[in-house]
Amino acid sequence: MSEQARMQQLRGPTGFTGVAGRRAMVTGAHTLLVALALFVTVFPLLWVFLGSFKLPADVMRLPPVLVFTPTIDNYLIVLRERFTFFFWNSVFVTCGSVIMTIMLGVPASYGLSRFRIPLKKTIMLLILGVRFAPYIIFALPLFLVMSELGVVGNRNALTFVYIIINLPVVIWLMRAFFDDIPVELDEAAEIDGASRFRAFLTILVPCAAPGIATVTILSFIFAWNEYLFALILSGRDAQTLTVGLTRFLGGMEDAIRWGQLSAWAIAIVAPVIIVSLLVNRQLRRGFSGAAS
Amino acid sequence: MRRDTRDAFFYIGPSMIVLMIIAAVPLAVALGTSVTNWDLHRPEAREFVGLDNYIRLFRDDRFTSSIAVTIAFTTVSVGVSMVGGFVLALMTQRNFPLKNVVRALLTIPMITTPVVSATMFRVFFMDPDRGLLNWFLGVLGISGPAWVASWPWAFVAICAVQTWFMTPFVFLISDASMASLPQSVFDAAKMDGATYRQRVVRLVLPMLRDPLIFAAIFRITIDYRMFDTIYVLTRGGPARYTEVLSVWVYNRALRSFDIGYANAGSVVMAVIVAAVCLLLVLYNYRKREIS
Numbered sequence: 296m297s298e299q300a301r302m303q304q305l306r307g308p309t310g311f312t313g314v315a316g317r318r319a320m321v322t323g324a325h326t327l328l329v330a331l332a333l334f335v336t337v338f339p340l341l342w343v344f345l346g347s348f349k350l351p352a353d354v355m356r357l358p359p360v361l362v363f364t365p366t367i368d369n370y371l372i373v374l375r376e377r378f379t380f381f382f383w384n385s386v387f388v389t390c391g392s393v394i395m396t397i398m399l400g401v402p403a404s405y406g407l408s409r410f411r412i413p414l415k416k417t418i419m420l421l422i423l424g425v426r427f428a429p430y431i432i433f434a435l436p437l438f439l440v441m442s443e444l445g446v447v448g449n450r451n452a453l454t455f456v457y458i459i460i461n462l463p464v465v466i467w468l469m470r471a472f473f474d475d476i477p478v479e480l481d482e483a484a485e486i487d488g489a490s491r492f493r494a495f496l497t498i499l500v501p502c503a504a505p506g507i508a509t510v511t512i513l514s515f516i517f518a519w520n521e522y523l524f525a526l527i528l529s530g531r532d533a534q535t536l537t538v539g540l541t542r543f544l545g546g547m548e549d550a551i552r553w554g555q556l557s558a559w560a561i562a563i564v565a566p567v568i569i570v571s572l573l574v575n576r577q578l579r580r581g582f583s584g585a586a587s
Numbered sequence: 588m589r590r591d592t593r594d595a596f597f598y599i600g601p602s603m604i605v606l607m608i609i610a611a612v613p614l615a616v617a618l619g620t621s622v623t624n625w626d627l628h629r630p631e632a633r634e635f636v637g638l639d640n641y642i643r644l645f646r647d648d649r650f651t652s653s654i655a656v657t658i659a660f661t662t663v664s665v666g667v668s669m670v671g672g673f674v675l676a677l678m679t680q681r682n683f684p685l686k687n688v689v690r691a692l693l694t695i696p697m698i699t700t701p702v703v704s705a706t707m708f709r710v711f712f713m714d715p716d717r718g719l720l721n722w723f724l725g726v727l728g729i730s731g732p733a734w735v736a737s738w739p740w741a742f743v744a745i746c747a748v749q750t751w752f753m754t755p756f757v758f759l760i761s762d763a764s765m766a767s768l769p770q771s772v773f774d775a776a777k778m779d780g781a782t783y784r785q786r787v788v789r790l791v792l793p794m795l796r797d798p799l800i801f802a803a804i805f806r807i808t809i810d811y812r813m814f815d816t817i818y819v820l821t822r823g824g825p826a827r828y829t830e831v832l833s834v835w836v837y838n839r840a841l842r843s844f845d846i847g848y849a850n851a852g853s854v855v856m857a858v859i860v861a862a863v864c865l866l867l868v869l870y871n872y873r874k875r876e877i878s
Contacts, residue, residue: 329678329689335751336693342719343707355717358726399602406598413592418603420864425610427867428860429812431833432853435840436613439620459609462602491594520700522815523833527841537702541819544706556710560703571698575691582697582756583763 340564347557354553369558376555378562381539387450388525388535389518392457396514399458400465401507405495407466408473409481419467426463433459434527441528448530456524461514468513468584472506473499509581512574516567536563614857621851627844640851649827650852653835660742660817660831661810664749669803671750672757673795676765677787679758690762697755705819708748709735713820735821738828745817745829749810757802764798765791804867811859832856 346354348365407415437456438447446452476499484494500507525535540563543556571578621640625633644650679690696704712720713734721731732740768791776786792799814833817823823830823838830838832852840849 325678325681326683329683332675332678333689333692336696336755339704339707339712339751340695340699342711346711355711357717357719357722359719359722399605402598403602406595410592410595410598412595412599418599420868422606423867424860424864425606427808427812427863428610429814429833429856431812431814431836432617432857432860433610433613435836435846435849435853436616436620437609438840439846440612440616455605456609458605462606466602492597495598516698520698520702522700522702522819527837537700537815540702540706544709544819553710556706560707563700564703567698567700568695571694572691575694578698579694579759579763582759 340568343557343560346554347561349554349557351554354557369554370562373555373558373562378539378559381534381536382562384450384529384533385519385535385537388454388457388533389515391451391454392518393461393511393514395454396458396461396465397507397511400462400510401469401500401503402495404466404469405473405499407470409478419470422463422466425459426467430460430523434524437524438527447528448532450533453525453528453533456528457518457521460517460521460524461510464517465510465514468510468581469503469506471584472503476502505577509577509584512570512578513581516571519563519567617850617853617857620847621854623847625847627846633847636847640848641855643848644851644855649830650835652827653830653832656742656827656829657811657831660746660749660813660829661807663746664753664810665803665806667746667750668754668757668806669799671754672759672802673761673799675754675758676761677791679762680765694755694759696752697759699752701752701813701815702819704752705748705816708744708751709820713744736825738825741821741825741829745820748816748820749813752816753806753809757806760798760802761795764795768794800870804870808863811863812856 345361347369348367349360349363350366350368353360353363406412407419412418441447441449441452480498480502481491481494484498485491489497520537521535522537525533525538526541529535529538536559540556540559543552543559622635622637623633624636624639675693679686679693683689710718712718715721715731715733715736718731718734720734724731734740734744772790773786776790781789811831812833813831814837817829817831817834818837821829823834833856836849836852836856839845839852843849
């Protein structure tokens, strides 16, 4: 058999049916599918990102413009439009609630891991129930109670309410984490004369630091992305970035707003995406843990 | 294990008190107001009406249709994202250039603020006249629908956006579990002449049974309570075709101001949650019995 004939057999009569051709086709199809998945995943956000640098005339033009004169006007206008007010509300509410959640949740999960407590199973189950409950069944009554107390729109009150978003997750994840740390470690510390609380602070917490880091990142993302509680409870004075974004949806006829809408949207997601890409491995582990 | 309950309270007490204030009290308030005819239009005329609101709920086809919409929405978006995420994970098991970058990028929708993605799809992609989607369909010679404003496209839209949001989650779980599978089993199966499809159906799927079930349960608990995406995309419209339970409660309470009635709906939702949790527990017990 000549070299050419052997190649012909390998490739098949059309060049795409032989063994090598088949492999090439599978690789090609695979590359195409991955590229398609990547496109569907990334393009929408990329499009908004590009839109945030476009002049009003370019943002919604069809057919879509890929080459345009970039401008940062949208960001400048958004900054003038009380963006900082919404931004600081978001930062305050998110950071405040995450700090409180960790300070409450880490000791609680340690306690649930180490102590014999009556009804422990029931307590864990109720916490799980809060985690899987629809937020609306808490948000609406909270609105009623907070109106009565006159604290709708109070930033501290909203921060406190935000604890509900993450505390159950933190307790469940961290409890599993503490369960994996051997009890002998606490005992050794106590033999050395440390009080239980001291042993917790100086030995257990450092051991659990990777877990604490993961749940902190997760909590930050969930709190930053939250919308329903903010929509109902933020009144006028505590509105967060997500509530601010939906203001744009009212006056959509006003074409000038599209670029600013994009800038606003990018300002919300940029911190989260940057953080998530920086600590992608931890985040993956956190999300896999959060599911089980 | 230590016995001192008072000591335990020092660690656990604060969390319990806080959860009492922000979770238990609201539930009690919901329960309490659900048996009144509290209407913010006439707040003075607030009276005890017994179970009237609950009876009204099950005669109200807007409420029953909202349950149906919730179930349909959850089924479709969980189903599609489970298949999609699993297939995506299979695809990334092969080696290709920049694999780790691609895998990181594929998880982005999951951490994208739902309000942002809903706004983005509604304004830039699903707008009937200026959206990219209808422009693209137009290029193909198809006249696109008014996405978020017409039946059944509004329903398709909320499912599609939710699927975009949550497929990465299933992908992540499947990907992590596939990475921990023993390669030797696959090599052996390959030697024995098992085709790719056989290896996936007979080996990967059974071995990933537990993580996939967990992913599905988690997905269900996310979707049945979804508010952000749907509220921003459609506000429950057109008419009530995309009004899932959370949006139903919101619309009754903060658009019709029918507080007592809305809270009765909340309580019914809470009962559903309890049922879901019970299912989770039962599943766990069964799993433990088997292993």
